[in-house]
Amino acid sequence: MKKIGLISDTHGELSRRVVRFLENVDEIWHAGDIGNEQLADKLSALKPLRAVYGNIDGHVLRRMFPETVRFFCEDVDVLITHIGGYPGRYDSRIRKQIYTNPPQLFIAGHSHILKVINDKKINCLHMNPGAAGNKGFHKVCTAIRFTVDCKNIQDLEVLEFERTKF
Template sequence: MTRIGLLSDTHAYWDDKYLTYFDTCDEIWHAGDIGSLEVAQKLADFRPFRAVYGNIDGQDIRRIYPQINRFTVDGAEILIKHIGGYPGNYDSSVRGSLLVKPPKLFISGHSHILKVKYDKTLGMLHINPGAAGTSGFHKVRTMVRFSIENGEFKDLEVIELAG
């Protein structure tokens, strides 16, 4: 079993609560708009870290993290892209990849809106963890924790960050 901490849209904002809530996680994933190398480095120093760059990320982050990250963890294929849309309305930049070879889990950020939805047509779970930073229109900062075991997703928790 692999325990995942998932966040997005930090926009260079650091909160020590990231580490507190992800203390039980084996890996941390960031769905883009990291905002600074310092935030990425603090997360990477804490746990194995996977990320994609977002539309606000500069060349320093784009040189290190890809636009699309596709990988397998504990029997589940994962695809992360910052601007990806959601079931029924995938962004054109990723729609073809999802339709041709859907992963078991598609993660996107960008909207700052927390959403967990199963796409019955593609047999794929979609997660947008919302925004963990303070920049943007969202009123509540959110992150997600979940487990992957033998290709199945379990124990999904939504974390609301106060303050």
């Protein structure tokens, strides 16, 4: 069993609230737009980090992390990318892979909007943790925590707070 902390769109900043939310997880997964390598290092120092780069990430972060990563956590097939869309509107860069070889869990960031949607057509759970950082159009910072136990994704928790209280 693994407890996962899922964040995205930090844009180089991480509040104490998010850090506290991530304290009791086994791994941190970041769905892109990390912002700078110092933040990536800070996250790696907290917990083991799996991350992808996002559209605002520069060449250093693009060397540190891939655009897309696919792996197994316990018995769950996981696919993470930054710009991925959502069920019924997957981005063209990922659409073929999702439909020909669907993961059990598909994670994307970019929209700054927290979403958890079950894609019943391909039996895939889609998660977008929204934006944990303080830059962008969003008014609320969000993060997700959940447990992976064998093939089960369970115990989902959401952190949500107003950006002005960063």
